[in-house]
Amino acid sequence: xxxxxxxxxxxxxxxxxxxxxxxxxxxxxxxxxxxxxxxxxxxxxxxxxxxxxxxxxxxxxxxxxxxxxxxxxxxxxxxxxxxxxxxxxxxxxxxxxxxxxxxxxxxxxxxxxxxxxxxxxxxxxxxxxxxxxxxxxxxxxxxxxxxxxxxxxxxxxxxxxxxxxxxxxxxxxxxxxxxxxxxxxxxxxxxxxxxxxxxxxxxxxxxxxxxxxxxxxxxxxxxxxxxxxxxxxxxxxxxxxxxxxxxxxxxxxxxxxxxxxxxxxxxxxxxxxxxxxxxxxxxxxxxxxxxxxxxxxxxxxxxxxxxxxxxxxxxxxxxxxxxxxxxxxxxxxxxxxxxxxxxxxxxxxxxxxxxxxxxxxxxxxxxxxxxxxxxxxxxxxxxxxxxxxxxxxxxxxxxxxxxxxxxxxxxxxxxxxxxxxxxxxxxxxxxxxxxxxxxxxxxxxxxxxxxxxxxxxxxxxxxxxxxxxxxxxxxxxxxxxxxxxxxxxxxxxxxxxxxxxxxxxxxxxxxxxxxxxxxxxxxxxxxxxxxxxxxxxxxxxxxxxxxxxxxxxxxxxxxxxxxxxxxxxxxxxxxxxxxxxxxxxxxxxxxxxxxxxxxxxxxxxxxxxxxxxxxxxxxxxxxxxxxxxxxxxxxxxxxxxxxxxxxxxxxxxxxxxxxxxxxxxxxxxxxxxxxxxxxxxxxxxxxxxxxxxxxxxxxxxxxxxxxxxxxxxxxxxxxxxxxxxxxxxxx
Numbered sequence: 001x002x003x004x005x006x007x008x009x010x011x012x013x014x015x016x017x018x019x020x021x022x023x024x025x026x027x028x029x030x031x032x033x034x035x036x037x038x039x040x041x042x043x044x045x046x047x048x049x050x051x052x053x054x055x056x057x058x059x060x061x062x063x064x065x066x067x068x069x070x071x072x073x074x075x076x077x078x079x080x081x082x083x084x085x086x087x088x089x090x091x092x093x094x095x096x097x098x099x100x101x102x103x104x105x106x107x108x109x110x111x112x113x114x115x116x117x118x119x120x121x122x123x124x125x126x127x128x129x130x131x132x133x134x135x136x137x138x139x140x141x142x143x144x145x146x147x148x149x150x151x152x153x154x155x156x157x158x159x160x161x162x163x164x165x166x167x168x169x170x171x172x173x174x175x176x177x178x179x180x181x182x183x184x185x186x187x188x189x190x191x192x193x194x195x196x197x198x199x200x201x202x203x204x205x206x207x208x209x210x211x212x213x214x215x216x217x218x219x220x221x222x223x224x225x226x227x228x229x230x231x232x233x234x235x236x237x238x239x240x241x242x243x244x245x246x247x248x249x250x251x252x253x254x255x256x257x258x259x260x261x262x263x264x265x266x267x268x269x270x271x272x273x274x275x276x277x278x279x280x281x282x283x284x285x286x287x288x289x290x291x292x293x294x295x296x297x298x299x300x301x302x303x304x305x306x307x308x309x310x311x312x313x314x315x316x317x318x319x320x321x322x323x324x325x326x327x328x329x330x331x332x333x334x335x336x337x338x339x340x341x342x343x344x345x346x347x348x349x350x351x352x353x354x355x356x357x358x359x360x361x362x363x364x365x366x367x368x369x370x371x372x373x374x375x376x377x378x379x380x381x382x383x384x385x386x387x388x389x390x391x392x393x394x395x396x397x398x399x400x401x402x403x404x405x406x407x408x409x410x411x412x413x414x415x416x417x418x419x420x421x422x423x424x425x426x427x428x429x430x431x432x433x434x435x436x437x438x439x440x441x442x443x444x445x446x447x448x449x450x451x452x453x454x455x456x457x458x459x460x461x462x463x464x465x466x467x468x469x470x471x472x473x474x475x476x477x478x479x480x481x482x483x484x485x486x487x488x489x490x491x492x493x494x495x496x497x498x499x500x501x502x503x504x505x506x507x508x509x510x511x512x513x514x515x516x517x518x519x520x521x522x523x524x525x526x527x528x529x530x531x532x533x534x535x536x537x538x539x540x541x542x543x544x545x546x547x548x549x550x551x552x553x554x555x556x557x558x559x560x561x562x563x564x565x566x567x568x569x570x571x572x573x574x575x576x577x578x579x580x581x582x583x584x585x586x587x588x589x590x591x592x593x594x595x596x597x598x599x600x601x602x603x604x605x606x607x608x609x610x611x612x613x614x615x616x617x618x619x620x621x622x623x624x625x626x627x628x629x630x631x632x633x634x635x636x637x638x639x640x641x642x643x644x645x646x647x648x649x650x651x652x653x654x655x656x657x658x659x660x661x662x663x664x665x666x667x668x669x670x671x672x673x674x675x676x677x678x679x680x681x682x683x684x685x686x687x688x689x690x691x692x693x694x695x696x697x698x699x700x701x702x703x704x705x706x707x708x709x710x711x712x713x714x715x716x717x718x719x720x721x722x723x724x725x726x727x728x729x730x731x
Contacts, residue, residue, distance in 0.1 A: 002072040004051075005084050008044050008094060009134045009147075012037055016126035023119035031109045034122045038105040041129065042098040049091040053538070069541070071139065082146070083200070085139035088538030089361065093136045093273070096365060097266050100372050101129045104258040106513045107376055110506070111258055111383050117161065121256070124157040128262070135270045141189050141199040141231070144274065148185070152178035152238070155267060158259035159251045170250040173602060176610075177237050177247045185234025191227035192282075201281050208283045228278055228289070235278070239271025241330060242300040245323045246602040249307060252319030253388060257379025260315060264322040264375060265368040272329055272364060279337050280357075280542075290337025297334050298465055301327025305472035309479070309580065310595040314378050314388045317476055318371065321414065324469060325367045331466060332360030332429040339436055355435065355555070358536035359428025365535055366413065366421045366524070373410040373518045377403060380514070381484070384505050385498075390483045390591045395495050397485035399502045402511060404485055409518040411477040413525070415573070416470050418558065418566055421524035424532045426470060427562045428555070433463045467568050474573025479581045483591065490589055528557045653690030661685035 015037040023030035052068050068087075075081040086094075105125065112118045131154060134147030156178070160171035193199055196207055208224050237244040248268075252260045275293070283289035304324030311317040336356035378388070380403060385393050397404055413420040416427075437459040489495040506514075524531045556562065585594055598604050653661070664685040672680035 004044060004048055005070070005072045005086065005137060008041060008048065008098070009084070009130055009137060011044075011130065012041055012126040012133070013130035016123050016130075019126060020119055020123045023122060027118065030119065030122060034105050034126065035102075035109075037126060038098065038102040038129065041133075042095070042102045045091070045095040045098040045133075048086060049095045052086050052088060052091040080142050080199075082143045083139040084134075084137045084143065086137055087541045089542035090137050092365075092535065092538040093269065094133055096368055097132050097136060098129070100262060100265055100368060101125075103372060103513045103517055104261055104376070107379065107510050108256075108258045110510045111256060111379050113383075115162070115256070117163075120157065121161055121259075124154045125259075127154040128158075128267075132266060132270060136273060139200060139202075141192065141201075145182075145185060145189060148234075148238070148270065148274075149178075149182050151267065151270060152182060155259075155263065158263065159255045161256055161259065162254070164254065167254040170247075170254045174247045174251045177244060181234040181237030181244065184230050188227045188230025188234065191223055191230065195223050195227070201277055204281045206284050207281070208286055208289070224282070228282055231274065231278055232292075235271045235274030236296070237271070239268050239275060239330075240300075240323050240326050241271075241275075241296050242303055242323075242327070243601060245300065245304065245326075246606065248319045248323050249311075249316050250602065252322075252375075253313055253315040257315070257375050257382060260319070260378075261372045261375035264319065265371040268322060268326055269364050269368060272326065272333075275330070275333060276360075276542075279333050283337065285337070285340045287338060287341045290334050290341060292334075293330055293337060294334025294462070297327050297330025297332075298462055299327070300324070300330055301469045302465055303327075305469045305476070307595070308476040309472050309576070310585070310593065311476075312390045312585075312591040312593045314381065314390065314393060314480065314484075315375070316388075317480060318374050318378060321473065321476065322367070322371060324473065325363070325414065327469070328426065328429060328466075329360050329363050329367070331462070332356050332363060332425075332432065335429065335432040335436060336360060339432060339439075354540070355428050356432030357539065359425050359432060361539040362428065362532055362536050363422075363425035366425050366521075369517065369520055369524075370410050370413045370422065373406060373514065373521065374414070376510075376514050376517065377407045377410065380506050380510070384501060390480070391490070392494075394483050394487050395489035396498050398488065398495070399499055400505065402515065403505070406514045406518040407481065407484070409521045411481050413521040415474045415477050416566055416569060418563060419522065419525045421521050421532065423525060423566055424528045424557055427557055427565065430463070430466060430565050431555070431562070433459060433466060437463070467565060468572055470566075470569030471572025471576055474570055475576035475581060478573065478577045479585075479591075653686060653693060657689040657693050658686060661689050664689075 015033070019030055019033050019037065022033050052070065070086045072084040073081055108121070108125070112121065115121070128151055131147045131151035135144055135151060138144040138147060153175075156171055156175050159174050160167050189199065192204075196204060198204065208221065208228070233244070237247075240248045248264070252264060255263060279289065279293060301324050304320050304322070304327055308317045308320035308324060311320055333356075339356055381393055381396055382388060385396060387393055397407070409420070413422045416422045437456050440456045440459065489498065524535075585592055664683075668681055668683060668685070
């Protein structure tokens with residue numbers, strides 16, 4: 001089993017280097033090699049899931065742990081070692097990730113036909129696959145952090161792939177968010193380890209409650225909460241949660257479509273993986289934490305949907321949609337935390353908590369598969385038209401039934417239409433909101449004796465925001481669908497060109513990949529108990545929630561109450577599309593971007609603060625401190641440390657340069673007296689050496705103040721530290 005886990009994590013990384021060398025010789029062989037590697041990784045992930053899902057013969061069929069748990073360890077890595085484990089959820093998401101990588105790699109061959117630097121793309125594609133699998137199979141925060149950072153840096157190359165100015169700027173934003181999030185996460189890991197003495201997920205179960213009640217130090221629970229907030233910052237940055245969502249709308253439009261599918265579908269889920277661990281392990285049953293996650297989820301859900309509605313760029317709309325869908329998942333995670341706390345305090349059945357967490361897990365899987373379909377469909381359009389603006393790609397889908405089917409499956413899935421997979425997960429999350437509201441209304445003692453952050457009235461508002469966000473999802477997907485497949489391009493020559501592409505806009509391999517991926521979405525929605533419930537069962541052991549009574553299987557997905565929620569969202573979506581999109585966003589037959597540009601957080605908040613305000617403030621503080629220090633020094637020299645009577649200071653240079661100049665002048669005098677008597681020299685060595693010293697000092701100061709020099713010293717120090725730890729571990 002260890003070999004299987006190592007192959008899934010490190011196999012693609014080793015193959016990335018070999019594939020790069022192959023690509024230097026034969027590009028076609030490189031593409032086939034990448035297809036084989038990702039396909040083999042998917043096959044190994046399926047094997048791992050099947051082995052994990054097989055019940056132990058020594059346990060009864062009603063076991064609370066229907067999934068085996070395997071562990072693997074690589075000791076002596078920076079003293080702490082790398083630790084991996086697998087259960088139902090980890091094996092499931094490792095399989096989902098490898099499937100999406102396999103599909104994206106097969107599609108990449110046609111998509112990158114006219115791209116430069118394809119060898120570099122495939123190198124980092126495989127490196128990121130291994131790092132992502134390492135995140136999902138990690139057993140402690142240390143292992144998670146290492147692979148999380150590798151994943152962030154290798155995926156940066158995807159965003160900057162075509163090296164255009166807007167791509168490099170978006171890549172810089174992505175990298176800045178990743179680096180800042182990683183540093184804050186590392187601080188959280190330090191604080192967590194200082195309090196608990198462990199970073200293993202299983203050992204941290206209920207840690208916040210335990211340290212809050214039993215710790216002899218009153219500061220332990222506070223430090224633990226600060227550590228959790230730091231970790232939430234790092235994971236939330238990668239997940240695209242508000243207010244750290246800024247990289248998603250910037251990175252996706254410029255990244256290649258196969259990379260966008262993975263950035264949106266999988267890398268954001270790596271962030272959600274960490275948030276799930278924090279909620280289900282470290283802060284299990286804590287009302288404040290559950291309320292915080294719910295608040296972040298509501299903000300992310302609504303803001304992402306509004307941004308997507310106002311966008312007139314195909315991939316930017318899908319990117320903003322990813323922000324909104326992450327918000328839906330966060331709402332489910334927050335509700336699971338609140339319901340768990342309510343269950344512990346009042347003894348309610350765990351079925352409601354299961355509804356929330358199962359809905360969150362299912363929506364993670366659904367969103368991954370839906371965005372794989374939608375971004376690859378957007379890639380088909382881009383590789384034919386090389387444009388993404390709705391006014392320029394309008395009418396491309398005319399006469400293309402296969403692309404029509406593919407895009408429609410993704411649109412219906414993400415819109416939460418009944419009989420598609422998105423409806424199932426959204427229904428579960430909506431049920432959890434309703435259930436918690438009813439519990440609060442029915443528990444007067446709980447309402448009076450417990451501090452609540454969300455009252456029943458606020459929960460009603462959350463429910464309506466949930467339904468409205470679902471309606472906005474329907475509206476912006478309808479906008480894309482109508483523009484591409486219903487309307488015709490205003491330029492008849494362009495529309496005629498689009499029509500001539502029928503049957504020649506996609507090759508057979510890409511068509512198979514997109515059709516297979518799209519066909520999964522209605523299959524999962526048509527058979528919810530057979531497919532979706534089995535997928536949700538995989539996550540219960542990971543999140544320490546067990547359904548021995550089978551309560552979750554009794555959910556009537558297509559009951560009138562649940563269909564009513566979907567119908568409300570659909571009605572809101574139709575109304576918003578007719579009023580906002582058709583009457584306000586379209587002017588003179590063209591889609592108009594109505595978003596107020598000063599609401600851009602990156603350009604008008606984060607960049608001014610980080611690049612202008614903070615340097616100015618700290619620059620002023622440094623100048624003030626420098627002036628104060630100079631004043632104190634001058635005062636001390638005039639009083640306590642009064643200068644002694646010494647010869648006048650040199651007009652230029654230092655005593656060392658003056659001494660060297662004296663020696664050189666002596667040699668010059670001796671030369672003029674002997675071999676240079678006919679042509680004596682008169683060089684002012686005092687001035688020359690002084691100028692040399694001044695130039696050398698300026699260059700040294702410039703280098704020492706540069707970021708490159710600081711990073712170089714940091715790398716040297718890190719290498720020395722790692723080397724020291726490695727040697728100490730050996731001896």
